[in-house]
Amino acid sequence: MTIPGTNETLRAALQDVNTPNLLLVLATITGDDIWLSERYAPAPIEAPEGSLFPDDSGGYSAELTSEIREQAMSILAEVREGQRSVGQAPSLTRFQQMLAFSTGEEVALETAEMLMEETRFKNRDVQWLPTLQSAVSQGKAAGFRVLIVGAGMSGLGTAAKLKEAGIAFTILEKNDAVGGTWYENRYPDCGVDTPNHFYSYSFHRNPDWSGYFSKRDELHAYFEQCADEFDIREHIQFGCSVTRMAYDEGLNTWSVSYSRGEEQHTETFNAVVSAVGQLNQPSIPNIEGLSSFQGAMWHSARWRDEDLTGKRVGVIGTGCSCVQLLPKTADRAGHTWVFQRTPHWVAPARDYYKPVEPGLIWALNHIPYYAEFHRARMILIFGDRSWPAVVVDPAWQDQSVSVNEANHAMREVLIDFVKSGLGPKQDYVPHCVPDFPVWGKRLIVDNGWYETLARADVSLVSDGIARITETGIETNNGDHHAIDVLILATGFKSNELLSPMQVLGLGGQDLAAVWGDAANAYKGTSMPGFPNLFLLYGPNTNIVHGGSIIYQIECQIHYVMQCLTLLLSNEIQALDVREEINDHYNKEVQAISGQLAWGHPRVESWYKNQSGQVINNSPFSLQKFWAVTHDLEPADYRLLKTGSNL
Ligand code: NAP
Numbered sequence: 001m002t003i004p005g006t007n008e009t010l011r012a013a014l015q016d017v018n019t020p021n022l023l024l025v026l027a028t029i030t031g032d033d034i035w036l037s038e039r040y041a042p043a044p045i046e047a048p049e050g051s052l053f054p055d056d057s058g059g060y061s062a063e064l065t066s067e068i069r070e071q072a073m074s075i076l077a078e079v080r081e082g083q084r085s086v087g088q089a090p091s092l093t094r095f096q097q098m099l100a101f102s103t104g105e106e107v108a109l110e111t112a113e114m115l116m117e118e119t120r121f122k123n124r125d126v127q128w129l130p131t132l133q134s135a136v137s138q139g140k141a142a143g144f145r146v147l148i149v150g151a152g153m154s155g156l157g158t159a160a161k162l163k164e165a166g167i168a169f170t171i172l173e174k175n176d177a178v179g180g181t182w183y184e185n186r187y188p189d190c191g192v193d194t195p196n197h198f199y200s201y202s203f204h205r206n207p208d209w210s211g212y213f214s215k216r217d218e219l220h221a222y223f224e225q226c227a228d229e230f231d232i233r234e235h236i237q238f239g240c241s242v243t244r245m246a247y248d249e250g251l252n253t254w255s256v257s258y259s260r261g262e263e264q265h266t267e268t269f270n271a272v273v274s275a276v277g278q279l280n281q282p283s284i285p286n287i288e289g290l291s292s293f294q295g296a297m298w299h300s301a302r303w304r305d306e307d308l309t310g311k312r313v314g315v316i317g318t319g320c321s322c323v324q325l326l327p328k329t330a331d332r333a334g335h336t337w338v339f340q341r342t343p344h345w346v347a348p349a350r351d352y353y354k355p356v357e358p359g360l361i362w363a364l365n366h367i368p369y370y371a372e373f374h375r376a377r378m379i380l381i382f383g384d385r386s387w388p389a390v391v392v393d394p395a396w397q398d399q400s401v402s403v404n405e406a407n408h409a410m411r412e413v414l415i416d417f418v419k420s421g422l423g424p425k426q427d428y429v430p431h432c433v434p435d436f437p438v439w440g441k442r443l444i445v446d447n448g449w450y451e452t453l454a455r456a457d458v459s460l461v462s463d464g465i466a467r468i469t470e471t472g473i474e475t476n477n478g479d480h481h482a483i484d485v486l487i488l489a490t491g492f493k494s495n496e497l498l499s500p501m502q503v504l505g506l507g508g509q510d511l512a513a514v515w516g517d518a519a520n521a522y523k524g525t526s527m528p529g530f531p532n533l534f535l536l537y538g539p540n541t542n543i544v545h546g547g548s549i550i551y552q553i554e555c556q557i558h559y560v561m562q563c564l565t566l567l568l569s570n571e572i573q574a575l576d577v578r579e580e581i582n583d584h585y586n587k588e589v590q591a592i593s594g595q596l597a598w599g600h601p602r603v604e605s606w607y608k609n610q611s612g613q614v615i616n617n618s619p620f621s622l623q624k625f626w627a628v629t630h631d632l633e634p635a636d637y638r639l640l641k642t643g644s645n646l
Helices: 007-014 019-030 062-080 092-103 109-118 129-137 153-165 216-229 320-332 358-366 370-382 384-390 405-422 426-432 449-453 511-515 549-569 579-593 622-630
Strands: 145-149 168-172 240-248 253-260 263-269 271-274 296-299 312-316 335-339 458-461 465-468 472-475 480-482 485-488 502-504 533-535 574-577 637-640
Touching (some): 007 062, 007 358, 019 370, 092 370, 109 370, 129 153, 129 549, 145 153, 145 263, 153 168, 153 216, 153 549, 168 240, 312 320, 312 472, 320 335, 320 449, 335 472, 358 370, 384 405, 405 449, 426 458, 449 458, 502 511, 549 622, 574 579
Parallel strands (some): 271 533, 312 335, 335 458
Antiparallel strands (some): 240 253, 465 472, 472 480, 574 637
């Protein structure tokens, strides 16, 4: 990395950077521990009262900040002029020490190891890539074809790795563009609720995010750009919906049927990676009279750009989608009614609409190591810091509305936020305070939710929907609300993973029947009896407490690439996870899930099935999921070879 520009460019950029992060840069370039000394120790990272998002600025005096920037100016100018080298990337133990210094918190060695990979100070692919490339160069992958179903974030990430390894693959994508959820969802204000500099592939960071929480168009553009940069477009067939896949035991291959418009096709693949996501089938509520409604009606994930000006608009649902779309919808509508079944927890967010400062964008692009340390600190600050607050403390006396002391403290803070946000409409407060623990459902990042409910032209209706009529919605108390437009922000068929595809494994067993309504998989990835079928963002992989789903997916891709390496380097045809291994793993998953906020008996959500079992969420912290997926254990699998299964 070379540092462009002049001293003035550098000086301007340094006004916008995070000081504790800058100290790590200086310590790395100079190799001098002075930058990690007591004099520069930052203040503890704490969330300002009522905010989910902590202040990590370091709390330095103006004098000390200016001194650090001046020193940084001269050191970086020397690097730019070629008078100083950029030093060495940190070793694991030094990285651990640096992160502990810059956060003022203990950082476990394993956490530092994970962050070495997330920052690419260490390339995690070395674990499989050289072996796989060697197998490819020896011709062992000749004729081996992988199918990826879906060109969203999971599919694109997998494709990047297969391409790098030289494995033949095809992506079948039902839409006419890449991006999956970020292609399909276009409702007003649709955007990410994870800090953006962490919401990107570790191997393809984006230093140019315009916002701390970017909106849908920019996110979709990122994935479009990934498709180009990974050079995988020629492998994608758009407009293709996979309908059926069946395992051929004789050949150890998958026969995959898909439709493209009116045409039906069937092709054979050696392995299938399902990258269809958990949230792509809109859930249309089963409410009496829904189909009789005569006005315009659509689901939040199938947004229609109809003019809402002056219209009477009804929105059903109060999850993330509704919260995001409501303020802009209410701005246009004549009156908006929000039909709430149960309230969700909503937390205030720092920097939600703030553009990223030009100097920070410059630093992420041009200051050596800045982007790496920035990402590592983001993951520390916005990831597992919340984990202790979601774990049930058996000693916590009243488990009815919270699971431990920290969880209860958050509850109190958020109740205050409800009250302050609702302003003149304090009568809404009892309807807006959930009766389940914080983090029982996804904690929604606020974009003006309570202020919008407090508007005179917005009404919260909590009486329960009795039926939908031709002209509006009738509630259980007999009121009828006449509306012109009905928006269904009612979520997704998240429990029907892989639907509507029919998946037939060994002995013709149907995966939908095997699962019933309790989908499960080993490490969220493999199912016994379905060899060489790998699920990304599969059962029990979703995150609730904080973090980026791209992180989870990358952990799984890393695991799948090890599976393919094992296969191809040993000339085995297929891997079938052992039933007892899967059973043991999933017993543990369920036991842990019952001890987490989202397993709480009062939580009814898209994470649970009819019998209250958590099937979508990971029971692990980010750190633990990394460890769980990091190293393939070959003995977990039956190794299938045509003619002689091992
Ligand atoms: P959701 O969280 O499942 O919310 C659906 C809403 O519809 C809930 O309030 C639910 O009520 C209500 N509902 C469903 N069926 C109903 C019925 N028959 N009658 C009345 N109300 C009904 O769906 P979502 O808001 O689309 O979010 C789904 C997930 O997508 C989120 O949890 C999040 O992971 C992700 N997401 C993320 C973002 C982001 O990152 N920015 C944005 C949007 C979505 P109950 O609460 O009572 O069940």
